[in-house]
Amino acid sequence: MIPVPALPPAPPPPSETVLTLEQPSVSASLTDARIRVDAGFTGASVVLFGAVFNPTDTPADVVVVIRGPDAPVRLVRKRQVAGLWLNSRPVLFEGAPSFYATASTRPLADIADFGQLRRLAIGLDHLRIDAPEESRTVTRYGVRDVVVSRLGDDYLEWRRAVIRLKTTEGLYESDPGGVRFVDQGLFRADVTLPASAPTGQYAAQVWLFQDGAPVSVSNLTMTVEKVGLERDVYNFATRRPWLYGLVSVLFAAGAGWLASRLFRRR
Incomplete structure (x- = not known):
C-alpha cells in the first residue's frame, strides 16, 4: 500500500479574532x-x-x-x-x-x-x-x-x-x-x-x-x-412650494365661494 501523507495541521486563528473574543x-x-x-x-x-x-x-x-x-x-x-x-x-x-x-x-x-x-x-x-x-x-x-x-x-x-x-x-x-x-x-x-x-x-x-x-x-x-396621501401632499409641498401655495389659495377660495352659495340658498 502507498502511504497517504498526513494533512498539515490547521493554521491557528488570526490573533485579531482571539483579541475580539x-x-x-x-x-x-x-x-x-x-x-x-x-x-x-x-x-x-x-x-x-x-x-x-x-x-x-x-x-x-x-x-x-x-x-x-x-x-x-x-x-x-x-x-x-x-x-x-x-x-x-x-x-x-x-x-x-x-x-x-x-x-x-x-x-x-x-x-x-x-x-x-x-x-x-x-x-x-x-x-x-x-x-x-x-x-x-x-x-x-x-x-x-x-x-x-x-x-x-x-x-x-x-x-x-x-x-x-x-x-x-x-x-x-x-x-x-x-x-x-x-x-x-x-x-x-x-x-x-x-x-x-x-x-x-x-x-x-x-x-x-x-x-x-x-x-x-x-x-x-x-x-x-x-405614506399614502400624506406623503404625496408632503412631497408636493416641498418639491413645488410655489405651486402648492397657488393650489392652496385656489382651494380656499373655492371652498369659500361654495360655502357662500350654500348659505344664500337658505
Whole structure:
C-alpha cells in the first residue's frame, strides 16, 4: 500500500479574532427599522434588542441613545415692559435633535462620570445643541468644545428651555431603567415615538460600559416616513412650494365661494 501523507495541521486563528473574543462587545438590532406615518398614526413603540458578550467578571451596563434629525429651534422670552408683555429678541439655535431618547440599565450618573458622558453627548444634560450665531467654543475643565455664546450667562437657561419644551412635547425622554436583561446576556429596550415625531432618518447607538468607560458600541439607523396621501401632499409641498401655495389659495377660495352659495340658498 502507498502511504497517504498526513494533512498539515490547521493554521491557528488570526490573533485579531482571539483579541475580539477576549473583549466585551455588544450587538443590537431593531424589530422594525422603518416606521410608517399615515393619517391614523398615533405613535409607535420602537423595540431594540441585542446581546452582550462579556468574558470578564466585571459587570457591564448598556445605554441606548436614539437621536432624530437636527432642526433649528426658535425661542422668544416674554418680558414685562411698562405693564405690557412683549417678546424679547428671538434666539435661534442652529440645530437641535428633533427627537432624543435614552434608556439604560441604571441611572447614567451611576454608569459613567460627567466628563465621559459629556464627551459622548449621552443624556439630556450633555446633549449637543448647536448654539445660536455669534458663538465660539473653548476648552474648560478638561472638556473640549464648550460653547461660549453671545447670550453669556443666559445661554444655559435658554438651552434648558429647549430641553424643557421638547420634553413637554414628548420628543425628549430619559428612562434610567429602560434597558432590561431578559436572559443571560440578552437585553431589550422599548422607546416610544409620539404622534408628533418628525420624519427622517434616526440614529441609534447602543453603548456597552464597564468600569465607567465605553468598551463597545453598535450603530443602527431607523427611518420614519410618511405614506399614502400624506406623503404625496408632503412631497408636493416641498418639491413645488410655489405651486402648492397657488393650489392652496385656489382651494380656499373655492371652498369659500361654495360655502357662500350654500348659505344664500337658505
